[in-house]
Amino acid sequence: MDFTRRGFIKGVLGGVLGLAVLPALLKAPGLYLRRASAAPTIDLADGGGGERHWGFVVDASRCIGCGLCVQACKRENNVVMEPEYNRTWVERYVYTEEGEVFVDSPEAGIEGFANAPANLKYAGLDIDKSHFVPKLCNQCENPPCVQVCPVGATYKTEDGVVLVDQEHCIGCRYCIQACPYGARYLVPSGGVTPMGYSKVVDKCTWCYHRITKGLRPACVEVCPVGARLFGDLHDPESPVAVALRDHPPAVLKPALGTKPRVYYLGIDTEVR
Amino acid sequence: MEGFIYPNEAEVAWSVNIVIYTYITGLVAGAFVISSLYHVFGIRSLRPVARFSLIASLAFLMVAPLPLLFHAGHPERAAVNMLFTPNLTSAMAAFGFIWFGYLVLVIAEVLLVFRRDMVSYAKSSKGVLRWLYLALLLGIENPSEESFAANERVIRVLALLGIPGAMVLHGYVGFIFGAVKAMAWWSTPLMPVIFLLSAIVSGIALIMVLYTLLSILRGKGVDHPTVISLSRWLLGFLALDLTLEALEVVSMAYEGEESWEMISQLITRVIPVSYLGIQLGMGTLLPLVVLGVMAARGLKGRLSSTLASLSGFLVLVGVLAMRWNVIIGGQLLSKSLRGFTSYIPPLLGMEGLLISAVLLALPFAILGVSLYLLPPWLVEVAPEEERPAFRAIPGVRRGGLARQGVRFGR
Numbered sequence: 001m002d003f004t005r006r007g008f009i010k011g012v013l014g015g016v017l018g019l020a021v022l023p024a025l026l027k028a029p030g031l032y033l034r035r036a037s038a039a040p041t042i043d044l045a046d047g048g049g050g051e052r053h054w055g056f057v058v059d060a061s062r063c064i065g066c067g068l069c070v071q072a073c074k075r076e077n078n079v080v081m082e083p084e085y086n087r088t089w090v091e092r093y094v095y096t097e098e099g100e101v102f103v104d105s106p107e108a109g110i111e112g113f114a115n116a117p118a119n120l121k122y123a124g125l126d127i128d129k130s131h132f133v134p135k136l137c138n139q140c141e142n143p144p145c146v147q148v149c150p151v152g153a154t155y156k157t158e159d160g161v162v163l164v165d166q167e168h169c170i171g172c173r174y175c176i177q178a179c180p181y182g183a184r185y186l187v188p189s190g191g192v193t194p195m196g197y198s199k200v201v202d203k204c205t206w207c208y209h210r211i212t213k214g215l216r217p218a219c220v221e222v223c224p225v226g227a228r229l230f231g232d233l234h235d236p237e238s239p240v241a242v243a244l245r246d247h248p249p250a251v252l253k254p255a256l257g258t259k260p261r262v263y264y265l266g267i268d269t270e271v272r
Numbered sequence: 273m274e275g276f277i278y279p280n281e282a283e284v285a286w287s288v289n290i291v292i293y294t295y296i297t298g299l300v301a302g303a304f305v306i307s308s309l310y311h312v313f314g315i316r317s318l319r320p321v322a323r324f325s326l327i328a329s330l331a332f333l334m335v336a337p338l339p340l341l342f343h344a345g346h347p348e349r350a351a352v353n354m355l356f357t358p359n360l361t362s363a364m365a366a367f368g369f370i371w372f373g374y375l376v377l378v379i380a381e382v383l384l385v386f387r388r389d390m391v392s393y394a395k396s397s398k399g400v401l402r403w404l405y406l407a408l409l410l411g412i413e414n415p416s417e418e419s420f421a422a423n424e425r426v427i428r429v430l431a432l433l434g435i436p437g438a439m440v441l442h443g444y445v446g447f448i449f450g451a452v453k454a455m456a457w458w459s460t461p462l463m464p465v466i467f468l469l470s471a472i473v474s475g476i477a478l479i480m481v482l483y484t485l486l487s488i489l490r491g492k493g494v495d496h497p498t499v500i501s502l503s504r505w506l507l508g509f510l511a512l513d514l515t516l517e518a519l520e521v522v523s524m525a526y527e528g529e530e531s532w533e534m535i536s537q538l539i540t541r542v543i544p545v546s547y548l549g550i551q552l553g554m555g556t557l558l559p560l561v562v563l564g565v566m567a568a569r570g571l572k573g574r575l576s577s578t579l580a581s582l583s584g585f586l587v588l589v590g591v592l593a594m595r596w597n598v599i600i601g602g603q604l605l606s607k608s609l610r611g612f613t614s615y616i617p618p619l620l621g622m623e624g625l626l627i628s629a630v631l632l633a634l635p636f637a638i639l640g641v642s643l644y645l646l647p648p649w650l651v652e653v654a655p656e657e658e659r660p661a662f663r664a665i666p667g668v669r670r671g672g673l674a675r676q677g678v679r680f681g682r
Contacts (some may be wrong), residue, residue: 084282091276103276103610135278144454150367151349152359170353171345173285174364180454182278182607186285186345199345256453272608 061266138260275611302475323648456531503580555590
């Protein structure tokens, strides 16, 4: 790492300037860093460190199962291309007239659902309806994965995103067991994470490297139908706040007490 | 694979190495309990196997972390990170400390229990061996009689502390599984107790089988009363174990939660051979009936001793199957509750069957070397000393346990 004197001075100057300017920014109109209700407020000037309340909304009723999100995610995050390793995937729910429910996710949905082999099994069934459900890490408020990690390699950032320190992860996979959503996987020996590691656990980070620079996660960016929305829940103008304003959202497996922060619209109780 | 699984579930995260790990740890705890039954509770009938159980426990304990290291994606980080950056909310973070603490305790007990032997070995051997014994004596070549007397008191304390130690060592393993709410087949508060009881059961069975085999191999007669006494302990703990394991499944069925439909399929359709056949039928019910009939009839001859050891062998296989059914079985059931993944362990590789087999054989090899260095059998010919422990606690000496010990010990 190059750590020059010039860099250091720049850093210090930048920090001092930033601290001086922040309070002014906080008071600037249009920046919503406070909850509308009487919830605790975040004072950035008080060393809060840029805390956001990021949220993710999946509007299943919009998803067309094209698989672009899965592709974008794998490219953006250097995820192994094999279908057993995913930061995000798409499931399809098929309901028959008889009330049976079938679920599948051929190749984790990366190539979409239009190809014949995946659909042969539905031939001859009286299909009532069908829809797609994109899945990803729920960035739980009470993440069981963080609780069980023996070395503290997986942790929750101040802005609520659950990350893995892949330099510290020992690859014991307890977090994989603890995640009720199947959101985690062990990077196989052949693959490497963006950090350059294999045999460590990897998972969706909501594209932390992008969102901390003001960009949207790759999957949200490429979704052609707006089925994936991302933003600051405390900002009433953000797409997530807007989407949730009039629709009561569902979360996955609420009984487990994990308090997921991926909110689903347009799903029923068959979706787990 | 059948039905729907989350795509990431195609790869089973905890492999056959973890099965071996839990099996080995259980044997440690069980063997130690046998040793403590004599050293603390004064069960005389177990005297011929007390020292043997202790070094067997140590042999398995030394190997216990190896399957974990072979399993970890980064074993080179594992030891350091586990000890220096433990996450206090993780049950698993306790492993290194529990294991290390227990190792120190068992080694200390072995050194004290075998001290008199080592003094004479140090005198009679030469070269490297002599130095080894001197090192194990911590350089004290001629301890005084007072120090031997003090040893006895310390041994009793260590053997007593070792019991909760053994409970923690294996109860903790059960907690690792029982406290994972995401896993329907694991998540029950009964799990630590079930692991503990199956650990004790497997340890007793191991000592029975090994003691019988080694007695035959050494050309010494098997001390049938000892085997019969072990078999009575096995019977008791096996009955408790079965009760709890049955209770677990019966409660799940009775409560009939969302997951039960899949769990019932798991045990009847996905793992019926290893669960219903090997674990329950061959490894629990059959030995339970054999041992039960023997106990009811008061049989204690050579034939029943042989039958008891054979039952012990079945129990050993059954507990191994139980570890498989819990660890692998639990992971086969998809967290989507809509299907099952499949797992066939590879032969080669860090998490293959070959490595697992070697890891399972390793404690036996270590035990062989230990038996050579510190033969535990001398006690059979040494004059029997009075060692009634805890006379002060009413009920313990006079209770059923001690009485049984006395009855079968003669």
